[in-house]
Amino acid sequence: MSAAVTTAAGVRRSPWAVTSRTIVFGAIGAALYGALGIFSFIIPGTGNVAIRPAIALIPFVGVRFGPIAGFFTGAIGNAIVDQIQGAGFLTYWNWSLANGLTGLVAGLIAHYLKEPKKTGAQLTRVAGISLVAVVIGMLFTASDILLGNTAEYWFFAEYLPALLTTVVASVIIAPALDQAWKPLQNLSGR
Template sequence: MSTDATTPREPVLAISSRTVVFGAVGAALYAVLGLFSFLIPGTQSVTVRPAFALVPFFGKRFGVIAGFFVGLVGNAIIDLISGYGLQYWNWSVANGLVGAVAGLIFAYLPPIANEAVRLVVTALGALVATAIGLFFVITDIWVQGIGFNTFFTVNYVPALIADGIAVVILTPALDAIWEPLSKRTGR
């Protein structure tokens, strides 16, 4: 049976040196790789940011706090480098919530021995975490003064589709790469 690293070894909201280090490494990776995105052909500005898959991955593998930190800080740095400043702070919080929700989801799932099933569950869990976490951008209604329909059709759904594509494909891939390493280290 697999010793899937999602099994909680400490309290869910514990902060340790491991959490801090992996959170910082994840935020730095997300900030650098998050600058690379591509437009989905045939859409009107729906871009996929493949690095977004790092957010639920770090939430799954390193916990709620690390996942939140990766999403929040990584997205804030991307916005700063891109020239947006902290104008869209609520999107950074939403990215952080994706990592935190992923950490919560995977902390309470039992270990899965079958690798194919584990990867499917990882994809579904990352997608659910993305849908829940990104819903925080409903605050655009107050922050930007837009209506609910605009929030839903222009902000939320395109972001969910684009980020959903990234997490369903890449989060299980990252997890498949990490699993043998975690078994070797006992983490």
């Protein structure tokens, strides 16, 4: 069974439970994403869309530690990256929320989608969850239309490039992070 679904005693836990573990792993995820997220590269011809491999931490944290930790990792981690890169906390607030929603969706899907026993199926599960979570979470960036961008600009210069780079990074790196975490999960009490 998935560590995100049951406690050590085998009792099913609410995906909305906020425990000290949720807070700690969400804060660690946000700090890691904030620190590693500065290693990003703006794609020319887009609306400041960056290739950011660290973004794979968001669905990974959501899958392993739940939707609250995933949301915190995405929203706060992205705000940290924006602050470090000089954009400030409020310039791209909707993109921070979109990243948070990506982690939240990943956590919810993982909570309800049973974890398979075979390694290949586990990798496919995390990759699939990452893909769906990114597509859904990044849709929140459509709020850029309300902030003055045209729908065409948002879709072609922001959403599609962000979606493609985020999906590629997440589908490749999140399953690898998940497999690397497996030997450590007993040490964390998960």
